[in-house]
Amino acid sequence: MTTQLGVDQSIGQRLLDAAIDHFGQKGLEGASTRAIAAAAGTTMSSITYHYGGKEGLYLAAVRHIASRIGERLDPVLPASRDLTAQDSGPEAASREVLSIVDHFLEIILRPESEAWARLIVREQMGPTVAFDALYGGVMGRAIEPLSALLVRIGEGRWDDTEARLKALAIMGQALVFRVGRATLLRAAGWTDVDAEGSAAIRRVVLTQTSAVLTDRGEGVPR
Amino acid sequence: MTTQLGVDQSIGQRLLDAAIDHFGQKGLEGASTRAIAAAAGTTMSSITYHYGGKEGLYLAAVRHIASRIGERLDPVLPASRDLTAQDSGPEAASREVLSIVDHFLEIILRPESEAWARLIVREQMGPTVAFDALYGGVMGRAIEPLSALLVRIGEGRWDDTEARLKALAIMGQALVFRVGRATLLRAAGWTDVDAEGSAAIRRVVLTQTSAVLTDRGEGVPR
DNA sequence: GTCTATACTACGATAGAC
DNA sequence: GTCTATCGTAGTATAGAC
Numbered sequence: 024m025t026t027q028l029g030v031d032q033s034i035g036q037r038l039l040d041a042a043i044d045h046f047g048q049k050g051l052e053g054a055s056t057r058a059i060a061a062a063a064g065t066t067m068s069s070i071t072y073h074y075g076g077k078e079g080l081y082l083a084a085v086r087h088i089a090s091r092i093g094e095r096l097d098p099v100l101p102a103s104r105d106l107t108a109q110d111s112g113p114e115a116a117s118r119e120v121l122s123i124v125d126h127f128l129e130i131i132l133r134p135e136s137e138a139w140a141r142l143i144v145r146e147q148m149g150p151t152v153a154f155d156a157l158y159g160g161v162m163g164r165a166i167e168p169l170s171a172l173l174v175r176i177g178e179g180r181w182d183d184t185e186a187r188l189k190a191l192a193i194m195g196q197a198l199v200f201r202v203g204r205a206t207l208l209r210a211a212g213w214t215d216v217d218a219e220g221s222a223a224i225r226r227v228v229l230t231q232t233s234a235v236l237t238d239r240g241e242g243v244p245r
Numbered sequence: 246m247t248t249q250l251g252v253d254q255s256i257g258q259r260l261l262d263a264a265i266d267h268f269g270q271k272g273l274e275g276a277s278t279r280a281i282a283a284a285a286g287t288t289m290s291s292i293t294y295h296y297g298g299k300e301g302l303y304l305a306a307v308r309h310i311a312s313r314i315g316e317r318l319d320p321v322l323p324a325s326r327d328l329t330a331q332d333s334g335p336e337a338a339s340r341e342v343l344s345i346v347d348h349f350l351e352i353i354l355r356p357e358s359e360a361w362a363r364l365i366v367r368e369q370m371g372p373t374v375a376f377d378a379l380y381g382g383v384m385g386r387a388i389e390p391l392s393a394l395l396v397r398i399g400e401g402r403w404d405d406t407e408a409r410l411k412a413l414a415i416m417g418q419a420l421v422f423r424v425g426r427a428t429l430l431r432a433a434g435w436t437d438v439d440a441e442g443s444a445a446i447r448r449v450v451l452t453q454t455s456a457v458l459t460d461r462g463e464g465v466p467r
Numbered sequence: 468g469t470c471t472a473t474a475c476t477a478c479g480a481t482a483g484a485c
Numbered sequence: 486g487t488c489t490a491t492c493g494t495a496g497t498a499t500a501g502a503c
Contacts, residue, residue, distance in 0.1 A: 066471080069469065073468095
């Protein structure tokens with residue numbers, strides 16, 4: 024961080040924005056510091072000054088993303104006290120799960136999420152020092168409360184690990200529409216995901232999530 | 246391809262294996278031709294000779310992966326004739342969907358899939374010339390029959406696009422356990438996915454898929 | 468604080484020896 | 486066919502001017 028916390032685009036801030044863009048599109052190795060600096064209207068050496076180098080800038084970019092998503096996600100996540108103290112029934116818990124998934128979808132489907140989605144997925148498959156910030160700020164923040172809600176919904180049918188796996192699978196239903204965007208477009212015959220497309224995706228994911236929550240498990244194979 | 250199709254590791258073959266490994270771990274830009282050549286026990290210039298350059302080697306690696314997965318997937322996919330001609334009921338179609346998902350999971354969860362999973366996901370988020378080979382060989386090959394089966398299962402409730410979105414969401418439930426591996430390990434508190442873990446994942450995904458298929462949509466929110 | 472100039476390393480491509 | 490040698494480019498880092 025610079026000592027100057029100017030509201031209007033400081034050089035450090037412009038570098039960060041450009042970094043998210045470039046790292047997201049070309050990855051850590053693919054992006055060039057000169058190109059990032061040029062996009063921010065400055066030169067490469069200011070990256071060294073502000074962030075200590077390419078890796079430092081990358082870490083800062085991931086942390087920035089994590090906190091931004093965290094901000095968006097927080098208002099809809101039940102605080103931890105609600106999960107332990109309050110003992111509302113599985114129906115209320117189900118509604119809460121659907122609300123979380125819905126907001127998660129809303130965040131995921133907006134066009135701006137494309138840049139940072141790439142960063143997150145890359146981090147998933149080859150975790151660097153930045154992964155901790157990402158898990159704590161995004162993935163874990165959603166999975167923990169979801170798992171707790173699922174345990175309540177399951178009413179003893181699912182243990183803690185099983186609930187976490189279920190939470191991940193539910194998130195996967197939503198995430199595939201961002202991570203597998205190229206396949207989505209090809210499979211649906213779309214050129215982009217417009218408002219109508221988003222609504223259709225939202226309908227499908229919420230319907231399937233609802234089905235998963237109300238299922239009593241009679242249809243299990245073998 | 247070399248003129249010599251030696252069963253035992255030709256240089257072209259060794260280059261291909263090394264390429265899948267390196268490109269998978271560091272991406273197209275991140276991997277270096279010298280390192281790949283060294284791993285294959287040869288020098289950089291043989292890449293030019295055999296594949297015309299770095300891009301050619303990358304394309305060959307992706308195509309190789311696509312055909313290998315296609316081989317594994319093909320036996321369990323219903324041939325297209327079965328989907329149009331035969332008119333078995335939704336129950337048979339449901340069993341077929343579960344079988345496809347199960348085999349898909351089996352492929353996805355095996356440790357060897359880690360290397361090429363990275364390649365595929367990178368291609369998803371920044372499609373290059375190799376994407377066509379990948380969609381035709383892997384993603385499309387699974388989604389098309391799945392969608393057709395879902396249309397039959399839905400019995401008029403879902404149109405073609407909706408069925409494709411549902412197919413993608415179902416695949417997403419499985420894919421998240423490969424793509425989000427780092428989050429999975431962290432959330433479940435595992436150090437790796439052992440046989441027991443795989444079984445638990447398989448149980449969860451198949452149960453949820455089954456729930457989605459049998460759902461009649463009464464629980465839809467709003 | 469920010470930029471210019473420069474040092475050094477590694478990349479991919481290619482020409483030519485064997 | 487495979488390797489060595491070399492070229493041009495682009496990467497990060499750093500010292501120093503302003």
